[in-house]
Amino acid sequence: MTFAGNILAITKKDISLELRGKESLSLMFFLSLLLLVIFNLALDMDNENTASLAAGILWVIFAFTGVMGMGRTSMAERDEDAYLSIVFSPVSSESLYIGKVISNFLFLMIIEISTLFFFAVLFDFEKIIISLPGLLPSLLLGTLGFSVVGTLFSFLTTTSKHGEIILPFLFLPVVVPVVLGGVSSMNLILAGRPVEESMKWIQILAVFDFMYLCISLLLFKYLIEE
Amino acid sequence: MNMRKIQMPLFLSLLVLIPLDFYLIFKVAPTERVMGDVQRIFYFHVSLAISSYLAFTTVFIAGIIYLWRKNLFWDTIAYSAAEIGVLFSTLVLITGSIWARPIWNVWWAWDPRLVTMLILWFIFVGYFLLRNGISDWGKRARYSAVIGIIGFLDIPVVRLATKWWRSVHPRLKSEGGGLDPVMLKIMLFSMATFLMFTVFLFLYRYSIARAEENLIVLTKRLED
Amino acid sequence: MLMELKNIKKHFHSKAALNGIDLSVKEGESITLFGPNGAGKTTLIKILSGIMSPGEGEIIFNGSSSSEFDIKKYIFFLGHKNSLYNSLTVSENLNFANRIFSRSNGAGRIETVLREHGLWERRNDPVKELSQGMKRRAAIARGFITDPKILIMDEPFTGLDLKWRRSVLSKIKELKTAGKSIVLATHLVEEGYELADRIAFLNKGKLMFIRDKQDVQLKDIQELFHSLGEAA
Numbered sequence: 001m002t003f004a005g006n007i008l009a010i011t012k013k014d015i016s017l018e019l020r021g022k023e024s025l026s027l028m029f030f031l032s033l034l035l036l037v038i039f040n041l042a043l044d045m046d047n048e049n050t051a052s053l054a055a056g057i058l059w060v061i062f063a064f065t066g067v068m069g070m071g072r073t074s075m076a077e078r079d080e081d082a083y084l085s086i087v088f089s090p091v092s093s094e095s096l097y098i099g100k101v102i103s104n105f106l107f108l109m110i111i112e113i114s115t116l117f118f119f120a121v122l123f124d125f126e127k128i129i130i131s132l133p134g135l136l137p138s139l140l141l142g143t144l145g146f147s148v149v150g151t152l153f154s155f156l157t158t159t160s161k162h163g164e165i166i167l168p169f170l171f172l173p174v175v176v177p178v179v180l181g182g183v184s185s186m187n188l189i190l191a192g193r194p195v196e197e198s199m200k201w202i203q204i205l206a207v208f209d210f211m212y213l214c215i216s217l218l219l220f221k222y223l224i225e226e
Numbered sequence: 227m228n229m230r231k232i233q234m235p236l237f238l239s240l241l242v243l244i245p246l247d248f249y250l251i252f253k254v255a256p257t258e259r260v261m262g263d264v265q266r267i268f269y270f271h272v273s274l275a276i277s278s279y280l281a282f283t284t285v286f287i288a289g290i291i292y293l294w295r296k297n298l299f300w301d302t303i304a305y306s307a308a309e310i311g312v313l314f315s316t317l318v319l320i321t322g323s324i325w326a327r328p329i330w331n332v333w334w335a336w337d338p339r340l341v342t343m344l345i346l347w348f349i350f351v352g353y354f355l356l357r358n359g360i361s362d363w364g365k366r367a368r369y370s371a372v373i374g375i376i377g378f379l380d381i382p383v384v385r386l387a388t389k390w391w392r393s394v395h396p397r398l399k400s401e402g403g404g405l406d407p408v409m410l411k412i413m414l415f416s417m418a419t420f421l422m423f424t425v426f427l428f429l430y431r432y433s434i435a436r437a438e439e440n441l442i443v444l445t446k447r448l449e450d
Numbered sequence: 451m452l453m454e455l456k457n458i459k460k461h462f463h464s465k466a467a468l469n470g471i472d473l474s475v476k477e478g479e480s481i482t483l484f485g486p487n488g489a490g491k492t493t494l495i496k497i498l499s500g501i502m503s504p505g506e507g508e509i510i511f512n513g514s515s516s517s518e519f520d521i522k523k524y525i526f527f528l529g530h531k532n533s534l535y536n537s538l539t540v541s542e543n544l545n546f547a548n549r550i551f552s553r554s555n556g557a558g559r560i561e562t563v564l565r566e567h568g569l570w571e572r573r574n575d576p577v578k579e580l581s582q583g584m585k586r587r588a589a590i591a592r593g594f595i596t597d598p599k600i601l602i603m604d605e606p607f608t609g610l611d612l613k614w615r616r617s618v619l620s621k622i623k624e625l626k627t628a629g630k631s632i633v634l635a636t637h638l639v640e641e642g643y644e645l646a647d648r649i650a651f652l653n654k655g656k657l658m659f660i661r662d663k664q665d666v667q668l669k670d671i672q673e674l675f676h677s678l679g680e681a682a
Contacts, residue, residue: 009549021537081531088499088527089550090520156369160359169352170373173345174380177387184391208383215379222293222368226502443465
């Protein structure tokens with residue numbers, strides 16, 4: 001089978017694993033909902049401050065639910081040493097990595113879009129849905145950045161003691177540029193500024209994704225081979 | 227071991243250089259007109275920052291070599307340097323904050339340089355948390371190398387992002403400006419002293435680490 | 451000769467885990483690897499299965515050096531864990547193995563394997579609902595699908611009672627009858643002895659001996675274990 005075929009096999013396996021176990025998606029879904037409620041109560045949100053707080057709240061939720069969800073997905077991989085069935089197969093570590101990046105990316109996107117809808121409903125803020133086309137580039141690139149780093153780190157932390165606690169410690173600082181890029185471009189778009197202004201953030205997100213994708217492709221094999 | 231041969235002369239010269247550095251900073255360097263005496267902390271702050279970047283660069287390079295050669299020697303180098311990096315970056319953050327209070331009138335300034343240092347600090351705290359949780363030496367070395375490499379490469383991106391992000395918000399006054407020639411010379415002297423001190427500390431930490439590892443290996447052999 | 455290890459050495463932090471191992475695996479033969487804890491069995495297994503690079507020495511597979519091609523295509527590895535996805539069903543796990551090994555087994559072949567292993571009735575159950583023995587059986591069933599040249603097993607009987615050990619053993623024997631080579635590392639002297647064509651004994655990173663089965667008695671190995679201070 002080709003490189004692409006292997007990647008597809010991994011992604012497909014992750015999706016059916018998720019459909020069967022329903023472990024990460026449900027966890028991410030409820031966590032994002034819960035965080036929305038908590039932010040609303042804690043920040044006392046109303047019609048006036050919603051627009052200015054939206055971007056920050058949403059990207060914090062994306063980052064937190066994302067890291068929890070990815071930690072969860074790689075637990076399924078470590079359970080019973082299931083990932084060894086891939087390690088001891090002709091599938092290269094690169095295809096394994098990319099396959100998992102794609103499935104994590106899909107799961108995160110699903111949760112993020114649903115969070116945006118709930119945000120619109122709970123905070124009476126339809127604007128976020130109307131501006132979705134403008135938000136999409138930063139959303140896609142930011143989520144890719146999360147999955148690129150998260151896939152690598154979650155694979156790395158799940159075998160160590162207290163890995164689930166250490167994962168956010170490693171993940172969140174590294175993705176600071178993604179969060180900054182996502183928040184800043186969302187703020188600009190919600191403020192109705194021209195697209196060109198958010199371009200530099202799109203660029204930094206793209207650079208981040210590309211850079212970490214290359215590094216992770218080089219490094220991932222060291223996580224599974226000795 | 228030839229480490230000793232470097233350590234001793236380093237130690238002796240630091241015995242002279244460090245007091246001399248303090249003397250230069252507190253007695254010889256002119257008082258800065260606007261900031262006053264507080265500005266003197268600048269000599270430590272910048273030197274510590276450069277030293278911690280040296281340490282993190284060492285972690286990065288040693289990590290790459292470890293993954294390539296798989297020799298645990300490089301892991302020992304890496305985590306010895308990482309410890310010094312964490313120590314020094316903590317001091318950078320503290321001195322930065324002491325300095326910011328009278329100058330910027332805040333305890334903590336969200337200056338891109340400080341934020342970058344803080345992020346780096348978090349990553350390397352995570353580095354040690356992860357190390358604690360892994361008992362297999364080979365795996366611990368591989369995983370730490372990966373984090374060391376990624377943490378280091380994160381610096382320029384974080385730096386750029388925080389810089390742009392700040393430009394959206396009101397910008398705090400930037401530090402420094404044109405340095406008076408005496409100040410510059412003392413600054414360079416201070417940097418050199420701290421770099422030497424870093425190397426000394428590193429060699430010291432390294433020999434302790436080696437001794438610890440040898441002890442573990444010997445204990446294991448006894449058990450066998 | 452299917453696979454040859456030449457003078458393999460592996461050090462971990464100045465401690466030698468393997469100290470000059472020469473081992474050759476013929477096509478269709480099975481070798482059992484005995485040895486006390488810490489003898490280097492796991493390291494040797496990891497190197498054989500291509501997941502760990504040897505520090506020194508050379509691995510020849512089918513006449514060419516292993517560094518030149520992907521050895522994993524021809525290997526089936528089974529450790530003490532089953533390496534099955536707990537939430538996926540038995541047949542999903544088998545299908546996944548079929549896909550990633552790019553084998554063109556039709557649904558018919560997979561059905562046959564499932565039936566032969568007594569897994570057909572449970573094929574749509576998630577693996578986590580199976581008993582320990584059934585899980586192990588499903589894990590081994592993959593070896594019939596991925597069509598390897600050599601099976602490498604590290605303590606495959608861990609956590610199984612006598613009845614299941616026999617059943618797993620008979621399945622491994624079937625794989626051998628199908629012409630696969632087998633390298634098995636185990637503590638269980640009887641099962642290991644029964645399966646072996648040749649027996650190797652590893653101690654302190656060196657092969658104490660490697661002999662044909664008829665030249666070694668079962669009780670010799672048991673005594674050897676005793677003399678090394680381990681209950682076999």
